[in-house]
Amino acid sequence: MKAYARVFQGTAFTARSPEEIDILKDHLFCVNDDGVIAETIAPDSPEYEAVRSEYAVLDRYRQLAPGQYLLPGxxxxxxxxxxxxxxxxxxxxxxxxxxxxxxxxxxxxxxxxxxxxxxxxxxxxxxxxxxxxxxxxxxxxxxxxxxxxxxxxxxxxxxxxxxxxxxxxxxxxxxxxxxxxxxxxxxxxxxxxxxxxxxxxxxxxxxxxxxxxxxxxxxxxxxxxxxxxxxxxxxxxxxxxxxxxxxxxxxxxxxxxxxxxxxxxxxxxxxxxxxxxxxxxxxxxxxxxxxxxxxxxxxxxxxxxxxxxxxxxxxxxxxxxxxxxxxxxxxxxxxxxxxxxxxxxxxxxxxxxxxxxxxxxxxxxxxxxxxxxxxxxxxxxxxxxxxxLSLPIGRLAAGYAWDAQIVDIALSGARLPVFSEDEPLHEIFQKIMYLVRPENIREVWVQGEQVHKRA
CATH class of the missing domain: 3.20.20.140 (Metal-dependent hydrolases)
Incomplete structure (x- = not known):
């Protein structure tokens, strides 16, 4: 099994182009020692369960809580x-x-x-x-x-x-x-x-x-x-x-x-x-x-x-x-x-x-x-x-720096108006972009290192 510095499991939004947002539902984001995304693994990938089960017992593994989403920094x-x-x-x-x-x-x-x-x-x-x-x-x-x-x-x-x-x-x-x-x-x-x-x-x-x-x-x-x-x-x-x-x-x-x-x-x-x-x-x-x-x-x-x-x-x-x-x-x-x-x-x-x-x-x-x-x-x-800036940043994709925000839309006192488990993820993304406040941004990571955490 490949060695990763950290593995994150969660749903992410990242821009493929100005017109196209990739919605990566429940993906694994595997980050190497340099703080770069080595690969992203989709749930239907043959590797998914093997990587998840190996890393889930380690302190280098992070599964996002319900209501939390990943965005690029x-x-x-x-x-x-x-x-x-x-x-x-x-x-x-x-x-x-x-x-x-x-x-x-x-x-x-x-x-x-x-x-x-x-x-x-x-x-x-x-x-x-x-x-x-x-x-x-x-x-x-x-x-x-x-x-x-x-x-x-x-x-x-x-x-x-x-x-x-x-x-x-x-x-x-x-x-x-x-x-x-x-x-x-x-x-x-x-x-x-x-x-x-x-x-x-x-x-x-x-x-x-x-x-x-x-x-x-x-x-x-x-x-x-x-x-x-x-x-x-x-x-x-x-x-x-x-x-x-x-x-x-x-x-x-x-x-x-x-x-x-x-x-x-x-x-x-x-x-x-x-x-x-x-x-x-x-x-x-x-x-x-x-x-x-x-x-x-x-x-x-x-x-x-x-x-x-x-x-x-x-x-x-x-x-x-x-x-x-x-x-x-x-x-x-x-x-x-x-x-x-x-x-x-x-x-x-x-x-x-x-x-x-x-x-x-x-x-x-x-x-x-x-x-x-x-x-x-x-x-x-x-x-x-x-x-x-001609730098490999701004996307949650392989080869890009692990610069990420963990946003919580279910936070008490700053909850976003999502009331259905079936709400389309793209609509949730739009609500994040229009309604998120700083208190919703629970963690921020740069080059694989946590640089901000809100109590």
């Missing part, structure tokens, strides 16, 4: 880690004012490692409790506290992709919060990359350095070109913002005479390890550029409602072959939960399709073929995020 493609300290505040002001009057003063405080540790410890724990097993983080301009965030991810077991933010343009950044110059920003970024890669050798689940120009308005051309070169030299992930709002998109056009996506490409910042947040104002050529280079969109539906001045046509860009995942955009998005963001992704897409101006006739009010389903939103939060 969520992949959050856009988190501003320092902004956790201001989540839920100042969402009623324009983006430019929000940055300069609230966000930059807060982020400047992360030169203080004690303050950074307090915020980052709480953020990583909160994301894990909400089922987020992998997060793509913007930190701050401070090399030391950015490295501290990576260390906290490694310690708590979350797969963290962390970027030391670059903001070196004195014309757009306050004197109290910016890199000294492009040379200093690039030197610090390279030192950060080397340090995180060394840290990753001791983190089973992996931590990753990310080249992170905040966005073109905050960076000089010298810094942007240098960051593209560093990403190529060290083969790192890249993240930034792209065409988020009328102001940001227009600024790039005025300064560089080209669209945001084209400018990022010209600086060497687009590729199959690149994730660009928001992207609300892409056009057909921009989307084709993303698809051709393998660049992914980090779709942030809650924060877009506050700051992006539009609804991005996610369904259109998915049809064009662009990789897309979900992002919470803490704190432009008030919720750290990708359940909340999946729900908002569906809501926003329906509003885009139907339109919002009642003064217009129905046939002129919206953008046709824009809606997505909760199944598609689930794909974005899981498999889509894994594909965006």
């Amino acid at each position: 969520f992949v959050d493609l856009h988190v501003h880690a320092p902004q956790w300290a201001q989540s839920g505040t100042a969402l009623d002001v324009p983006l430019y004012d929000w940055l300069h009057t609230h966000t930059f003063p807060l982020e400047s405080k992360f030169a203080d490692l004690n303050f950074a540790a307090e915020v980052y410890e709480d953020l990583v724990a909160s994301l894990l409790a909400n089922g987020t097993t992998t997060a793509l983080y913007f930190a701050t301009i401070h090399k030391e506290s950015s490295l501290l965030l990576a260390e906290i991810c490694a310690k708590k077991g979350q797969r963290g992709l962390v970027g030391k933010v670059v903001m070196d343009d004195p014309a757009q950044n306050p004197a109290y919060y910016r890199d000294a110059d492009a040379a200093a920003a690039l030197t610090d970024t390279e030192a950060f990359i080397v340090a995180v890669k060394e840290l990753a050798k001791r983190a089973k689940q992996g931590v990753y350095p990310v080249v992170t120009p905040r966005f073109i308005p905050s960076c000089t051309d010298e810094a942007l070109k240098g960051l593209g070169a560093l990403a190529a030299k060290h083969d790192t992930h890249v993240q930034s913002h792209c065409s988020e709002s009328d102001w940001a998109h227009g600024y790039v056009q005025d300064r560089l005479g080209k669209r945001d996506a084209v400018a990022l490409s010209d600086f060497g910042l687009l590729g199959d390890k690149s994730v660009m947040a928001h992207c609300n104002f892409l056009d057909e050529n921009d989307a084709a550029l993303f698809a051709r280079t393998g660049t992914a969109i980090g779709h942030c539906p809650i924060s877009n409602a506050y700051f992006a001045n539009s609804v991005i046509p996610i369904a259109r860009w998915m049809d064009k072959g662009v990789e897309i995942g979900l992002g919470s955009d803490v704190s432009g998005g008030y919720s750290p939960s990708l359940y909340d963001n999946a729900r908002q992704a569906v809501i926003s897409s329906r509003m885009l399709e139907d339109g919002v101006n009642p003064a217009l006739p129905a046939d002129a009010r919206g953008m046709q073929a824009s809606r997505i389903t909760i199944d598609e939103a689930f794909y974005l939060a899981t498999a889509g995020g894994g594909e965006a």
Whole structure:
């Protein structure tokens, strides 16, 4: 008999594609020592009873209780880690004012490692409790506290992709919060990359350095070109913002005479390890550029409602072959939960399709073929995020990391409205996606290790 580190028995939901959810009823999930799913075994497999009976007597075997289900861990493609300290505040002001009057003063405080540790410890724990097993983080301009965030991810077991933010343009950044110059920003970024890669050798689940120009308005051309070169030299992930709002998109056009996506490409910042947040104002050529280079969109539906001045046509860009995942955009998005963001992704897409101006006739009010389903939103939060990061995560399938949530829908005080033993499993899945709260998430596993358990 094959040797497994752990065997789980239960019913799971996992995305095969944006349109197809695999419902794995009462399967065995066999996890190896590396925390990777070695195989999944269906009840009708000849191996099923032999494996189940051998492992059921061992402490490495786990059978889910009635009312419990398995989902892949969520992949959050856009988190501003320092902004956790201001989540839920100042969402009623324009983006430019929000940055300069609230966000930059807060982020400047992360030169203080004690303050950074307090915020980052709480953020990583909160994301894990909400089922987020992998997060793509913007930190701050401070090399030391950015490295501290990576260390906290490694310690708590979350797969963290962390970027030391670059903001070196004195014309757009306050004197109290910016890199000294492009040379200093690039030197610090390279030192950060080397340090995180060394840290990753001791983190089973992996931590990753990310080249992170905040966005073109905050960076000089010298810094942007240098960051593209560093990403190529060290083969790192890249993240930034792209065409988020009328102001940001227009600024790039005025300064560089080209669209945001084209400018990022010209600086060497687009590729199959690149994730660009928001992207609300892409056009057909921009989307084709993303698809051709393998660049992914980090779709942030809650924060877009506050700051992006539009609804991005996610369904259109998915049809064009662009990789897309979900992002919470803490704190432009008030919720750290990708359940909340999946729900908002569906809501926003329906509003885009139907339109919002009642003064217009129905046939002129919206953008046709824009809606997505909760199944598609689930794909974005899981498999889509894994594909965006080019990592084997986001699915409960052989060859993928055992990143999983155990969700309990029969929990006293947080029971979901399932009253029949014969209720179709796909309907139960939909109720999970729309109704689960953090207290329903009983356990979270990353790379085969339990990283969260709710009493």
